[in-house]
Amino acid sequence: MTDPTATATATGAGPSAETFGERLFGAVIQAQLVQAAYLGDRLGFYRALAVEALTPPELAARTGTAVRYAREWLEHQAVAGVLTVDDAGAAPDERRFRLPAGHAEVLTDVLSPNHVLPLARMVAGIGQHMDALVGAYRSGGGVSWSDFGTDAREAQAAANRPLFLGALPREYLPSVPAIHEVLRHGGRVADVGCGFGWSSIGLALAHPGITVDGYDVDEPSVTEARRNAVEAGVADRVRFHCADAATAEGRYDLVTAFECIHDMPAPVGVLATMRRLAAPDGVVLVVDERVAETFTAPGDEVEQVMYGWSITCCLPDGLAHPPSVGTGTVMRPDTLRRYARDAGYADIEILPIEDDFFRFYRLR
Incomplete structure (x- = not known):
């Protein structure tokens, strides 16, 4: 960069x-x-x-x-x-x-890894809410995901769709032996913060033996996820729930959270729920932004774009739901490690998966 x-x-x-x-x-x-x-x-x-x-x-x-x-x-x-x-x-x-x-x-080309247009839509769409952001900065409040509306929802989902249907389920996750075993033997997967469902659908398309339960509290996103599952032909193995994952029953072989923990107002509680949902030998996986491990100024392009999302979208959304820890987009490994330990994990492991924008964590 x-x-x-x-x-x-x-x-x-x-x-x-x-x-x-x-x-x-x-x-x-x-x-x-x-x-x-x-x-x-x-x-x-x-x-x-x-x-x-x-x-x-x-x-x-x-x-x-x-x-x-x-x-x-x-x-x-x-x-x-x-x-x-x-x-x-x-x-x-x-x-x-x-x-x-x-x-x-x-x-x-909505499936191309080079499909950058959704990021432009996200920037322009958020720009329509600058007055609300100014007010939030002055009051200390927030602007929620629901306030940002259709542009933010659709752009976020479209930006991640090529990865979630491509390299993520077909290359990245199978490269981790413990996850490979779950996918190969038709395990149960819980996808926390599933949004439009592309991560769940991508896993099901690439691995026909698994079943996936996706959880999200945003009703319009879950509605779209259900429609996407039907169109992809996996609705018999992928179910989407408009609910907090804390309400989920049963145990899962793989519990995932793709690019959402930094948005959560109470990430420790979410991570604790993921720990509860995982079977005794299950895998808990968090995928979040590949920001620098420590603050450095000036930063590279990835650091700049992540702070750009944080000041206009992720931090305001997090602070819109008090009480909130106010993580923001720039969640560094030590921050996630602290959240994980508070949630009862022994530690986090950074997995050797190379991606320009995302870092992969296994929570032990």
Whole structure:
């Protein structure tokens, strides 16, 4: 990862006003690109252009939008280097705009590991709640996941979907011997904080012998998870419960929490529930952000993006449900270790699974 803050020196003498001004100006341009990507996604522009090159009137007709807006958006995307144009010298409504294949993968291929568009939707969607965030910062309160609404829910699920249906169940988890045995012998799995259910569904698709119970307290997410399970053809082996996992009965061979412990207002209680649900020889797995082990400034791009999510989404959501420990996105290993020990575990083990954004923990 590159480090755009490398102009700062070890002595604390940061960049000049001119240099930092240029950096912020560049960020404004990129923020506008994110806003344009949000529009392109919501209005179906990218999906239409992924099929064939279109003129502004053709794009407007395909998407049910106004030609004048379609033309301006297309021209912005061409100027920004997202689209190419066949005949820039033609009359405005006769220019034909193309979406290159590589760009189309990032913007429209929902199963590609390169599908970054949901992150743009998340940023733009959260941007609609800045007034509420300002109020929370002043009061010490929060802005809940339900307040962030559809954009946050759908973008979060879409961002993780390629991993949860791909490398996670097919490569990462089978590389851990104890988990491999559970998956190979058709064990029972509890997926805590399952969201739209892609982690549960991915495990079931990759390992036909297992059964999965997914738990989440967000009703719209559970509704979508149930629909996704039906469409994936695994609803006979994957059940989703709109309930706190603390209400679950029985024991499981594998208990998981994928990218959600840092959001929990009371993570110790959740981890204790996971411990109770695990069979005597069961595996408890937590997957969370691969942030740096200690605070360092300036940080790399992963650290920056995780703090970005924390200050606008994860911390406000956590603090919206008092009493809350207020973890935030940047949950370092020592923080999880402390939570785990408070929940009755002996320790945590960082598993040797390499991923740019996630760290894998087995709780002993």
